[in-house]
Amino acid sequence: MLRLISVTFPDGGKRQFPEGATAAGVLKEMGRRLQKEALGVRVNGKTVDLAAPLPEDAAVEFLTFDDEDGRDIFRHSSAHILAQAVKRLFPEARLAIGPPITDGFYYDFDVARPFTPEDLERIQGEMEQIVKAALPISRLEMSGDEARTMFAAQDETYKVEIIDDLPPETVISCYRQGEFTDLCVGPHVPDTGYIRAFKLLSVAGAYWRGDERNKMLQRIYGTSFPKKSLLDEHLYRLEEAKRRDHRRLGAELDLFSVHEEGPGFPFFHPKGMIVRNELESFWREEHRRRGYQEIRTPVVLRGELWERSGHWDHYKENMYFTTIDDQNFAIKPMNCPGCMLVYQRRVNSYRELPIRLAEMGLVHRHELSGVLHGMMRVRCFTQDDAHIFCRRDQVKDEILGIIDLVEYFYREVFGFDYHVELSTKPEKAMGDEAIWELATEALREALEVRGLAYKVNEGDGAFYGPKIDFHLRDSLGRTWQCGTIQLDFLMPEKFDLFYIGEDGRRHRPVMLHRVVFGSIERFIAILTEHFAGAFPVWLAPVQVRVIPIADRHAGYAAEVTGFLKEGNVRVELDARNEKVNYKIREAQVQKVPYMLVVGDKEVAERTVAVRHRAGGDLGPMTPGVFRDRIQGEIKNKLI
RNA sequence: GCUGGUGUAGCUCAGUGGCAGAGCAGCGCACUCGUAAUGCGCAGGCCGUCGGUUCAAGUCCGACCACCAGCUCCA
Structure with a gap:
């Protein structure tokens, strides 16, 4: 008597299948489209191979390339094909790891000689053979000992290391396709023929287990899709992203530059300064409204101050030093110690707290040469910093106030998408466990109260305290930390800060460090990429260009230009001897929001013909x- | 800092051992024009820097510098 198992589908429908049925078997009863597109299956919440036998009561959900988990399965199988190809061409290569990533996959290899671009082509060719052969992919399970013996015999030392790190009783799974077997939890697509369209993109060094003390392996990056058209689309999107790159737009729109003479030290051009100044004045207005007072502290301060603050012990690799009159001075990498001196200039009362001291502070940090990146990662930048000194019972409200401010800036004013991380105690930190625990919990609580989704970033806090980080996305999807809120119980201790309480006694204030933009430089880079250079009108370096059609219209055009200028509009007159088409094209390329065309008709009727960079011809209007x-x-900062 | 790649006119790029080029931008002249590039002409180069090989180096070799991608690190 054949036993039956019950299978439930996402739409709630149930059907019976004979015991031992697999998802692949079930799939045969489904629509043809799904049969073709299913890559794996989620059974009772767990993703498994299509070939896995189903349990008695199985809620199944087939995964296609449209599901994140489906894509991961697809890219993961792609990585295995890459590894197989590499092992065929370079049998001595040792395998490390090869996971799926957001837009593709990579695999790390330990090889005697780094891969060349020609190697990449050969590997790509070999992968095509493997795909063409449509090798069935099967799952094997074994004990840790068996797995260790097998990989040790193949001299796959990294795999052995991974196995050794697993609990001894773990059942080890491997996946086999043709002659190639890899240690892997899976799941995978049924055969290698599924990976129809793929491309190897680059090779780069990567440290084993991400630790720079370990050996550097060779990492090959690639991407893959079920259809060639999707791959082509993806490659096209990458090209498009390059057009939004702030480094390219920064030069094209004449906003800023970096030169060999100052690696990592950016130059702001007149147009870049307009964007910067607009951001700063908006920032000042908003901070005044929210009870901040602005200060400015020196860039160079005595070395002793940095010893007291802990920077000498925890941050000196990133600092620049100089000597004045035979005495040691440092260029500030952070604004906090200077701000402490301002707080300390007099005795503060509990009535005054919280004291919110803001500073557009220019800091210099020695960043490793390999990490510099346009305006995103530089060696000198201006932080829109503020330090808040408050009583313990005020901490939560202050944190909430900052979160509110960041959300207002990011979401409402700029329309950004962002994510939040909570960074905890790093290895190199000051202070004891208990104080970190307290500070971290305070931040966590504020996030919970606010209902903000966040991920925990273990060990990524500042050396003096944990932090909430706000990350923004660039045109290629890389994220950059911009805003941050850091809770600090230690610096007030180090500097013996106090306020006089209601009881007439001295009490220790708590300090919050925070930035909203993060750094003006990075923020402008993100802004540039986000808007692809077409800044909102309030930020646009040139808001209007007046375009007379022929010489005889120049007088009226100048009149219109003057009229707008008086109204505080940033306007340029393009009176050059060029055709209208030419002038319009140039204004479009420069992403000028409005073009005002004036010819015979406009002169006669005292109007302007308005063209918007995105909306096109808006027709005639009076100036x-x-x-x-x-x-x-x-005024409304319309996006 | 590490691995790989790339440096030629302001920008984008040709030039694989034998006279340094093109398009765009710039400048001049003509055209006086209706919503994304008018035509003609003229200029413009330490071929990233330093050293080496060679009769001869933009080209081959080495070191350094900068940039690009990634790793590590970070606002």
Whole structure:
């Protein structure tokens, strides 16, 4: 008598299948489209191979390339094909790890000689053979001992190391395709023929287990898709992203530059300064409104101060030093110690707390040469810093206030998408466990109260305290830390800060470090990429370009230009002897929001023909109506 | 800092041992024009830097510098 098992589908439907049925078997009863597209299956919440036998009561959900888990299975199988190809061409290569990543996959190899671009082509060719052969992929399970023996026999030392790190009783799974077997939890697609379209993109060094003390392995990056058209689309998107790159746009729009003469020390051009100044004045206005007072502290301060603050012990690798009158001075890498001196200049009362001291502080940090990246990662930058000194019972409200401020900036004013991380105590830290615990919990609680989703970033806090980080995305999807809130019980201790309480006694304040933009440089880079250079009108270096059609219209055009200038609009007159098409093209390329074309008709009717960079021809308007319109957009910071 | 790649005109790029090139931008002249590039002309180079090989180096070799991708690190 054949036993039956019950299978439940995502739509709630149930069906019976004979015991031992697999998802692949079930799939045969489903639509043809799904049969073709299913890559794996989620059974009772766990993703497994299509070939895995189903349990008695199975809620199944087939995974395709449209599901994140489906994509991961697909890319993971792609990585195995890469490893197989490499082992065929370079039998002495040792395998490390090869996971799926957001837009593709990679595999790390230990090889005697780094891969060349020509090697990559050969590997790509070999992978094509493997795909063409459509080798069935099967799962093997064994004990840790068996697995260790097998991989040791193949001299796969990294695999052995991974196995040794697993609890001894773990059942080890491997996946085999043709002559190639890899240690892997899976799941995988049924055969190598599924990986129809793929491309190896680059090779780079990567440390084993991400630790720079370990050996550097060779990592090959690739991407793969079930259809060639999707691959082509992806490659096209990468090209498009390059057009949004802030380094390219920074030069094209004449915003900023970096030169060999100052690696990592960016130059701001007149147009870049307009964006910067607009951001700063908006920032000042908003901070005044929220009870901050602005200060400015020196860039160079005595070495002793940095010993007291703990920077000498924990941060000196990143600092620049100098000598003045035979005495040791440091260029500030952070603004906090200077700000402490300002707090300490007088005795503060509990009535004054919280004291919020803000500073657009220029800091210099020695970053490793290999990490410099346009304006995103530089060696000198301006932090929109603030240090808040408060009583313990005020901490939570202060944190909430900062979160509110960051959300207002990011979401409402700029329309950014961002994610939040909670960074905990790093290896190199000051202070004891208990104080870190207290500080970390305070931050966590604020996030919970606020209902913000966050991920925990273990060991990534500052040396003086844990932090909440706000990350923004660049055009290629890489994320950059911008805003941060850091809770610090230690620095006030080091500097013996106090306030006089209601009881007339001295009490220790708590200090919060925070930035909203993070650094003006990085923020402008993110802004540039986010808007692809087409800044909102309030930030646009040139808001309007007036374009007379022929010489005889220049007088009226100048009149219109003057009228707008008086209304505080950043306007340029393009009176060059060029065709309208030419001038419009150039204004478009420069992403100028508004172009005002004036010819015979406009002169006669005292109007301007308005063209918007995205909206096209908006028709005629009087200069007055246009000015009201653009001033409204500027005032409301319309995105 | 590490691994790989790349440095030629302001920008994008040709030039694989034998006279340094093109397009765009710039400048000049003509055209006076209606919503994304008018035509003609002229200029513009320490071929990243330093050293080596060679009769001869943009080209081959070495070191360094900068940039690009990634790793590690970070606002």
